[in-house]
Amino acid sequence: xxxxxxxxxxxxxxxxxxxxxxxxxxxxxxxxxxxxxxxxxxxxxxxxxxxxxxxxxxxxxxxxx
Numbered sequence: 001x002x003x004x005x006x007x008x009x010x011x012x013x014x015x016x017x018x019x020x021x022x023x024x025x026x027x028x029x030x031x032x033x034x035x036x037x038x039x040x041x042x043x044x045x046x047x048x049x050x051x052x053x054x055x056x057x058x059x060x061x062x063x064x065x
Contacts, residue, residue, distance in 0.1 A: 001013070001014055001052035001053075002052055002053065003016075003021060003052065003056060004054070004055045004056065005021055005024065005025055006056070006057060007055075012024060012050065015049065016049075017045065017046055017047065017048055017050065018033055018046075018050060018056065021050060022058065025058065027058050027060075030060070030061055031058050031060045031061075032058075032059045033056065033057065033058050033059070034056070034057045034059070035048065035050065035055070035056050035057075036054055036055055037055075037057075
């Protein structure tokens with residue numbers, strides 16, 4: 001299925017979870033994740049099933065002055 005991770009198109013297997021999407025881009029903590037603008041708790045990444053066309057945002061903290 002086709003999903004968008006940080007506005008980039010990715011192909012994932014049917015039945016993929018948010019955890020699969022995170023692994024597809026090799027994201028390393030710390031980060032927060034949202035699917036279709038809805039925050040998903042990190043305890044739910046493995047259970048949150050994705051649908052074709054979902055828009056996933058992986059947000060990393062920014063440091064500096």
